[in-house]
Amino acid sequence: MSETPESPQRGRLWIAAIPVIAFAGLALMFWKGLSGNPSELPSALIGKPVPEFNLSAIQDLGPPGFDTAALKQGQVTLVNVWASWCGPCRIEHPMLMELSKRSDIRLYGLNYKDEPANALAFLETLGQPYAAAGADQAGRAAVDWGVYGVPETFVIDGQGFIRYKFIGPLSPDAITNVLNPEIEKARTPLAASGS
Numbered sequence: 001m002s003e004t005p006e007s008p009q010r011g012r013l014w015i016a017a018i019p020v021i022a023f024a025g026l027a028l029m030f031w032k033g034l035s036g037n038p039s040e041l042p043s044a045l046i047g048k049p050v051p052e053f054n055l056s057a058i059q060d061l062g063p064p065g066f067d068t069a070a071l072k073q074g075q076v077t078l079v080n081v082w083a084s085w086c087g088p089c090r091i092e093h094p095m096l097m098e099l100s101k102r103s104d105i106r107l108y109g110l111n112y113k114d115e116p117a118n119a120l121a122f123l124e125t126l127g128q129p130y131a132a133a134g135a136d137q138a139g140r141a142a143v144d145w146g147v148y149g150v151p152e153t154f155v156i157d158g159q160g161f162i163r164y165k166f167i168g169p170l171s172p173d174a175i176t177n178v179l180n181p182e183i184e185k186a187r188t189p190l191a192a193s194g195s
Contacts, residue, residue: 044146045162050079051144055134059116062123066108066132072160076186077106078179079154080130081142083114084122086150092169093126099175100129105183109133112142112150155179157186 045051054067071077080096082089100107109130111119116135123133136142145154148167155164164182166174 046165048162050156050160050162051141053134053141053144055110055136055141058111058114058119058123058133058135062120063109063128063130063133065134067134068160070108070132071156072158073106074158075106076104076158076183077108077156078183079108079110079145079156081110081112081145081147081150081152081154083112083150084118085114088169089122089151090126092151092171093129095170095172095175096129097127099170100131106131110141110145110147111135112147113137113139153179155182155186157189159189 050068050071052068055065057063057065071079078099096107099105107130109132111133114135114137116137119133119135123130134141146165151169153166153170154162155166157163163186164179166179166182168174170179
């Protein structure tokens with residue numbers, strides 16, 4: 001009989017605990033989601049054709065602009081999203097200069113929300129690695145590409161399909177252990193690879 005008075009009290013404790021448990025569960029989910037590696041964020045565009053776009057040159061004195069058709073020329077292409085105001089873009093730039101020397105890939109630049117004069121000065125100061133670099137001052141093309149921020153680098157196969165997206169600045173280690181294997185995978189036609 002002594003258990004009877006405690007039973008309603010226990011029920012009230014459980015009812016009071018439900019919001020605390022729910023809050024703890026939500027907090028754990030948010031913490032887990034925010035503590036992951038941002039370079040591993042999935043992209044809904046992997047395995048899909050590059051979006052339709054047409055970017056003009058940054059300035060007349062710089063490299064030419066490019067469009068969707070330029071990425072369907074039969075060769076693996078890297079599209080690097082960058083800006084002169086981006087600190088990590090300066091850090092990765094020597095790696096882009098090295099990548100530009102390779103004959104097995106083409107390197108294009110998508111200049112994101114930048115002032116043309118600043119973008120051109122950036123390239124004149126640090127070196128011009130791009131076969132083409134288009135200006136996306138309004139950021140509309142970047143939205144179509146699913147860009148989270150700068151820098152980002154996309155691996156595009158010869159048929160114009162997005163095969164991989166690297167988020168963050170490239171490093172020698174990232175090129176060797178991540179980008180080069182993805183470039184090799186992109187040499188295999190999409191239908192044959194099962195992607």
